[in-house]
Amino acid sequence: MSKRVVIDPITRIEGHLRVEVEVDENNVINKAWSSSTLWRGIEVILKGRTPMDVGLIVQRICGVCTYSHYRAGIEAVENALGTEIPLNAKYLRSLMQTSLYMHDHIVHFYHLHGLDWVDVVSALSADPAAAAQEALKYTANPISAGEGELRAVQERIKGFVETGKLGPFANAYWGNGTYKFTPEQNLIALSHYLKALEVQRVAAEMLAIFGGKSPHPQSLVVGGVTSVRDMLSPARLQEWKQKHAIVTDFIHRAYKADIVMAAAAFGGEPSVLGGVNVKNFMATNDFVLADGQYMFDQGVIMNGDLAGVTDINPDLIKEDVTHAWYKADGAQHPYDGTTVPDYTGFVERDTVYGKLPTLDGDGKYSWVKSPRYDDEPMEVGPLASLLVSYAKGNKVVVDSVNGLLEATGLPIGALFTTLGRTAARMLQTVIVAEEGLKTFDAMLVNMQSDESTYVKPVMDSSQEYVGHSMIEAPRGMLSHWIRIKGGLVENYQAVVPTTWNAGPVDANGKMGPYEASLIGLKLEDPTKPLEVIRIIHSFDPCMACSVHVMDFKGQELGEFRIDPNGQ
Amino acid sequence: MDTHAALYRQGQARLDMLRQLKSRDGQSLTSKMKEHGITRRDFMKWSASVTAMLALPLPFSTLVAEAAELADRVPLIWLHMAECTGCSESLIRTDTPNLDSLIFDHVSLEYHETLMAAAGWQAEENLEHAMEAYKGQYLLAVEGAVPTANNGAYLTVGCKGHTGLEIIKHAAEGAAAIISVGTCAAFGGVQAASPNPTGAKGIHEVVDKTVINLGGCPPSEKNIVGTLMYFIMFGKLPALDMFNRPKWAYGARVHDNCERRGRFDAGEFVEEFGDQGAKEGYCLYKVGCKGPYTYNNCPTERFNHHTSWPVLAGHGCMGCSEPNFWDDMADFEKPLGRQLLHGIDATADTVGAVILGATAVGIGAHAVTSIFAKPLEE
Numbered sequence: 019m020s021k022r023v024v025i026d027p028i029t030r031i032e033g034h035l036r037v038e039v040e041v042d043e044n045n046v047i048n049k050a051w052s053s054s055t056l057w058r059g060i061e062v063i064l065k066g067r068t069p070m071d072v073g074l075i076v077q078r079i080c081g082v083c084t085y086s087h088y089r090a091g092i093e094a095v096e097n098a099l100g101t102e103i104p105l106n107a108k109y110l111r112s113l114m115q116t117s118l119y120m121h122d123h124i125v126h127f128y129h130l131h132g133l134d135w136v137d138v139v140s141a142l143s144a145d146p147a148a149a150a151q152e153a154l155k156y157t158a159n160p161i162s163a164g165e166g167e168l169r170a171v172q173e174r175i176k177g178f179v180e181t182g183k184l185g186p187f188a189n190a191y192w193g194n195g196t197y198k199f200t201p202e203q204n205l206i207a208l209s210h211y212l213k214a215l216e217v218q219r220v221a222a223e224m225l226a227i228f229g230g231k232s233p234h235p236q237s238l239v240v241g242g243v244t245s246v247r248d249m250l251s252p253a254r255l256q257e258w259k260q261k262h263a264i265v266t267d268f269i270h271r272a273y274k275a276d277i278v279m280a281a282a283a284f285g286g287e288p289s290v291l292g293g294v295n296v297k298n299f300m301a302t303n304d305f306v307l308a309d310g311q312y313m314f315d316q317g318v319i320m321n322g323d324l325a326g327v328t329d330i331n332p333d334l335i336k337e338d339v340t341h342a343w344y345k346a347d348g349a350q351h352p353y354d355g356t357t358v359p360d361y362t363g364f365v366e367r368d369t370v371y372g373k374l375p376t377l378d379g380d381g382k383y384s385w386v387k388s389p390r391y392d393d394e395p396m397e398v399g400p401l402a403s404l405l406v407s408y409a410k411g412n413k414v415v416v417d418s419v420n421g422l423l424e425a426t427g428l429p430i431g432a433l434f435t436t437l438g439r440t441a442a443r444m445l446q447t448v449i450v451a452e453e454g455l456k457t458f459d460a461m462l463v464n465m466q467s468d469e470s471t472y473v474k475p476v477m478d479s480s481q482e483y484v485g486h487s488m489i490e491a492p493r494g495m496l497s498h499w500i501r502i503k504g505g506l507v508e509n510y511q512a513v514v515p516t517t518w519n520a521g522p523v524d525a526n527g528k529m530g531p532y533e534a535s536l537i538g539l540k541l542e543d544p545t546k547p548l549e550v551i552r553i554i555h556s557f558d559p560c561m562a563c564s565v566h567v568m569d570f571k572g573q574e575l576g577e578f579r580i581d582p583n584g585q
Numbered sequence: 586m587d588t589h590a591a592l593y594r595q596g597q598a599r600l601d602m603l604r605q606l607k608s609r610d611g612q613s614l615t616s617k618m619k620e621h622g623i624t625r626r627d628f629m630k631w632s633a634s635v636t637a638m639l640a641l642p643l644p645f646s647t648l649v650a651e652a653a654e655l656a657d658r659v660p661l662i663w664l665h666m667a668e669c670t671g672c673s674e675s676l677i678r679t680d681t682p683n684l685d686s687l688i689f690d691h692v693s694l695e696y697h698e699t700l701m702a703a704a705g706w707q708a709e710e711n712l713e714h715a716m717e718a719y720k721g722q723y724l725l726a727v728e729g730a731v732p733t734a735n736n737g738a739y740l741t742v743g744c745k746g747h748t749g750l751e752i753i754k755h756a757a758e759g760a761a762a763i764i765s766v767g768t769c770a771a772f773g774g775v776q777a778a779s780p781n782p783t784g785a786k787g788i789h790e791v792v793d794k795t796v797i798n799l800g801g802c803p804p805s806e807k808n809i810v811g812t813l814m815y816f817i818m819f820g821k822l823p824a825l826d827m828f829n830r831p832k833w834a835y836g837a838r839v840h841d842n843c844e845r846r847g848r849f850d851a852g853e854f855v856e857e858f859g860d861q862g863a864k865e866g867y868c869l870y871k872v873g874c875k876g877p878y879t880y881n882n883c884p885t886e887r888f889n890h891h892t893s894w895p896v897l898a899g900h901g902c903m904g905c906s907e908p909n910f911w912d913d914m915a916d917f918e919k920p921l922g923r924q925l926l927h928g929i930d931a932t933a934d935t936v937g938a939v940i941l942g943a944t945a946v947g948i949g950a951h952a953v954t955s956i957f958a959k960p961l962e963e
Contacts, residue, residue: 024744025705029698032670034742055741056749057732058667059782060775068916074903075911078775081671081803104859129677133702170620185694189711190702215677222678223892230898231888232678233671233803237898239918244858244899247866361738364746371706375746472859551704 033561086491098485109461116454121221242472293436388521398494479505668729734784771798800906839876874901
């Protein structure tokens with residue numbers, strides 16, 4: 019007798035995500051559905067506006083990867099208009115992306131994903147002295163892990179627990195058997211959770227130095243960047259470098275060490291050793307180094323075959339809406355997509371929590387579309403990016419990946435797991451932080467002989483333009499597609515990382531990465547599905563990014579009534 | 586000063602009342618600060634700066650300090666509607682030293698989807714429990730607009746499939762006060778821009794209580810925490826402007842306190858991004874700055890621990906704390922000129938709109954005269 023488990027809201031993510039799974043009598047998942055329950059219609063709003071405002075509007079798709087959509091929107095317009103921006107602007111945009119990654123990946127691991135690995139309650143029974151010794155096993159110079167610091171953290175948490183009022187830590191899945199850290203290891207990670215709150219502020223300041231603020235920096239324009247005064251100021255440049263050093267220090271002495279610790283503790287936990295069931299990966303090249311080189315490579319890997327890596331062909335990207343709350347005749351390329359809302363609501367049925375409105379897996383069940391590459395689902399994100407660069411022999415990436423495998427004693431196959439996905443994000447952070455200094459130096463050298471930061475874009479309103487951008491957002495490959503007519507936006511599409519990963523089943527019955535990753539997973543207690551949350555969080559969901567995808571060709575939006583009970 | 590004296594007494598009475606309530610986590614702020622290496626002196630300095638920011642006389646700083654110590658008596662429920670999580674992100678980036686954030690976690694944070702450990706069924710239980718247990722007492726903070734088209738179907742949250750609209754109405758009933766954090770919750774924001782396909786609205790449009798609107802995309806963490814402090818101190822709403830924004834934060838135009846104001850007066854304008862004027866820090870009016878029409882404290886408070894703000898980074902203000910700015914202030918990189926704002930075609934919408942319109946005309950005239958005042962070197 020199979021049972022339905024409903025998880026909504028999936029917390030500690032950006033946006034609104036619902037996941038449902040069906041488990042058999044042994045509590046093993048045999049079916050899974052991923053659904054976004056919010057739709058905002060940003061592309062509808064873009065229609066008829068000046069292309070120069072696109073960046074600022076699409077930026078509001080997401081306040082977490084707040085810079086990625088901004089940049090992608092502006093670069094799509096530049097691609098359409100044929101605007102070639104100055105080298106300094108390219109470097110600065112790359113440096114701002116470096117700042118974003120250093121912030122975003124730290125916040126994801128510690129504040130969004132961390133509590134899937136760290137049992138806060140268990141940390142209370144740790145011996146701080148033993149924990150301080152334990153920390154030395156994973157790095158020679160741990161941060162915020164001295165005996166005194168750990169004791170202070172423990173006492174602080176005790177205050178919460180003793181009153182029975184846990185605030186944001188209340189009613190979680192503490193005590194679940196798939197938490198594998200010892201009390202001492204939990205205490206170390208918890209201390210880093212608190213330290214990371216401080217460090218992420220510094221990382222956000224890095225983005226604000228050249229961006230004006232974070233979230234939602236405001237210094238990019240079609241044609242270049244605006245923060246030329248900051249770029250010319252030795253004090254500002256030094257400020258960035260100083261903050262970069264503080265954050266990089268934390269990345270090495272805490273983030274990297276904690277992942278090595280997790281690999282040791284969770285190496286035998288089955289629920290984190292699967293979770294990569296769509297073995298197709300796609301990533302684009304990004305982060306400008308000197309001499310036109312990129313930090314990460316572009317490419318496509320099918321069926322986990324690293325030797326067969328190929329280049330991306332943008333023409334092969336299509337979106338399917340068979341099981342999404344839209345109407346369309348077959349899969350469509352982003353330049354020509356149509357989208358008509360077709361909301362069908364929920365279906366009431368028995369669940370482990372009693373009768374509830376649930377997703378209609380046979381019909382439509384999500385505001386997220388299903389993008390496909392050559393008709394195949396693809397995983398995007400840090401793991402995909404590292405695998406593509408690894409397959410292409412990118413020396414920095416190969417050395418970094420091999421270094422981690424050596425340190426943990428794991429085979430390359432270990433990358434194709436939930437744990438591997440989480441570890442890949444850390445490795446990417448280390449590479450971005452270290453290599454980012456090369457971009458910084460290249461910009462300084464170039465600024466000596468060339469102060470240009472902007473070229474005025476040329477747009478002839480009697481002409482039509484088509485263009486797109488592809489960048490690597492913290493959550494994976496992001497592409498924006500634009501048509502311009504009469505000097506205004508005629509059509510706009512954003513195909514975003516979480517759409518690739520979280521989309522529903524397609525017309526051919528193929529599941530996307532989220533859903534596929536859950537099949538075969540055994541739950542300790544279906545009413546407290548920690549294992550599901552952990553796998554979904556390992557993708558770093560960003561739902562608002564994925565649910566605004568819509569173009570507009572004058573069709574009426576459908577009128578419909580919500581019917582939570584499906585009656 | 587009489588009103589100040591009355592306000593002070595009101596604040597004292599409120600704090601006396603709060604002092605009677607049970608502490609939520611059993612640890613005093615003093616001991617928390619000690620753990621974080623924050624001295625009493627630092628704390629008093631912080632209290633004085635918050636007092637100044639709230640535009641209150643200095644003696645009120647003792648009230649601010651007391652309120653901070655009593656903050657954990659106030660349960661806070663934070664809901665996410667149609668949004669991008671940028672406002673929550675702004676909040677977690679609050680200044681070092683960590684005092685502001687310490688105050689925040691000292692408040693009893695009952696529900697916040699981005700930060701809470703619980704998920705799914707258990708998260709929904711937390712929300713229901715908090716709304717029941719603290720009925721009439723909790724502060725409700727909302728991030729994001731409410732989709733209202735098609736009975737709110739464009740957003741559902743929780744296992745039970747309730748719409749955002751249903752959740753907001755329910756949560757508002759038991760709230761002691763409601764704060765709309767950011768332009769989406771306050772005025773509908775980006776999803777409410779024309780043609781507003783989801784019928785997105787600000788919170789105040791769907792509930793029948795007074796809502797404090799913190800405009801900004803996102804608002805600075807100072808404006809969020811400051812508003813919280815005011816409520817805790819006085820148990821009532823601060824003085825609000827015509828759009829229900831706290832006057833202490835939104836009382837002056839960005840243009841009034843702008844660091845480039847002297848350039849405007851001297852007629853020194855950036856003509857094109859990246860030009861010599863841009864390198865010298867000239868006024869951004871001609872490349873689209875909306876500072877003359879925008880009420881916020883960005884120039885004085887800045888963002889990210891005073892690191893910067895858009896004008897310092899060479900881009901004009903886009904007017905993000907004003908209602909309908911996505912439609913009214915576009916194109917963002919062109920000057921608005923004499924276009925009137927806020928209901929020009931509505932019949933005498935409010936007196937304020939007329940005043941604001943007059944201001945816009947004044948700015949236009951000012952800009953014209955400034956343009957004729959040639960820079961010195963020419």
